[in-house]
Amino acid sequence: QVQLVESGGGVVQPGRSLRLSCAASGFTFSSYGMHWVRQAPGKGLEWVANILYDGSKKNYADSVKGRFTISRDNSKNTLYLQMNSLRAEDTAVYYCAKFGPSGMDVWGQGTTVTVSS
Amino acid sequence: QSVLTQPPSVSAAPGQKVTISCSGSSSNIGNNYVSWYQQVPGTAPKLLIQENNKRPSGIPDRFSGSKSGTSATLGITGLQTGDEADYYCGTWDTSLSAEVFGTGTKVTVL
Numbered sequence: 001q002v003q004l005v006e007s008g009g010g011v012v013q014p015g016r017s018l019r020l021s022c023a024a025s026g027f028t029f030s031s032y033g034m035h036w037v038r039q040a041p042g043k044g045l046e047w048v049a050n051i052l053y054d055g056s057k058k059n060y061a062d063s064v065k066g067r068f069t070i071s072r073d074n075s076k077n078t079l080y081l082q083m084n085s086l087r088a089e090d091t092a093v094y095y096c097a098k099f100g101p102s103g104m105d106v107w108g109q110g111t112t113v114t115v116s117s
Numbered sequence: 118q119s120v121l122t123q124p125p126s127v128s129a130a131p132g133q134k135v136t137i138s139c140s141g142s143s144s145n146i147g148n149n150y151v152s153w154y155q156q157v158p159g160t161a162p163k164l165l166i167q168e169n170n171k172r173p174s175g176i177p178d179r180f181s182g183s184k185s186g187t188s189a190t191l192g193i194t195g196l197q198t199g200d201e202a203d204y205y206c207g208t209w210d211t212s213l214s215a216e217v218f219g220t221g222t223k224v225t226v227l
Contacts, residue, residue: 045162045205047216059214095161102168103152103207107161
């Protein structure tokens with residue numbers, strides 16, 4: 001079945017870096033764009049970034065532009081989010097999601113990132 | 118700060134109907150498809166409606182979506198206790214070159 005599994009979350013100090021991964025299975029990963037979406041504790045959904053199926057185009061939320069980088073390895077069916085210069089306000093559950101006909105039709109279970117000294 | 122506005126909460130008795138509005142602008146809802154997501158607390162969001170009014174496989178027809186101008190609406194009929202969740206609208210914003218979500222609506226079954 002179609003599945004997305006995030007990993008790489010944890011507790012990190014402000015200013016440090018972290019890389020999240022999202023392993024895809026059950027569909028042709030190289031044919032679909034992908035998103036990262038986050039949710040701070042007790043808050044709503046916030047889109048973070050997306051990337052086209054071939055990695056040729058990427059978009060970022062203003063809140064992470066210049067600090068976060070989305071990438072993918074289609075040979076490994078894996079999506080990444082490199083997060084640098086982390087701030088307390090980046091604390092959230094991070095979800096990866098697959099492009100659908102519109103919006104996001106498959107979501108992972110999420111991985112938690114806590115930025116704290 | 119979200120660019121799509123939803124009511125914070127709606128409620129109704131089991132078996133009744135609720136509607137959730139999502140208000141945007143010409144740069145987002147007005148010119149792009151709207152999706153709706155259900156999120157039960159502690160779990161990942163799930164797609165309920167795509168392309169304004171289409172239900173993915175496995176979503177019951179109690180859920181419906183519509184769009185008019187710069188607003189969209191999610192309807193839930195035959196309300197069940199299992200429908201208690203947070204609901205979000207989402208769409209692409211052409212001006213921001215960003216996906217945007219609504220502020221979220223909590224549905225309570227009385």
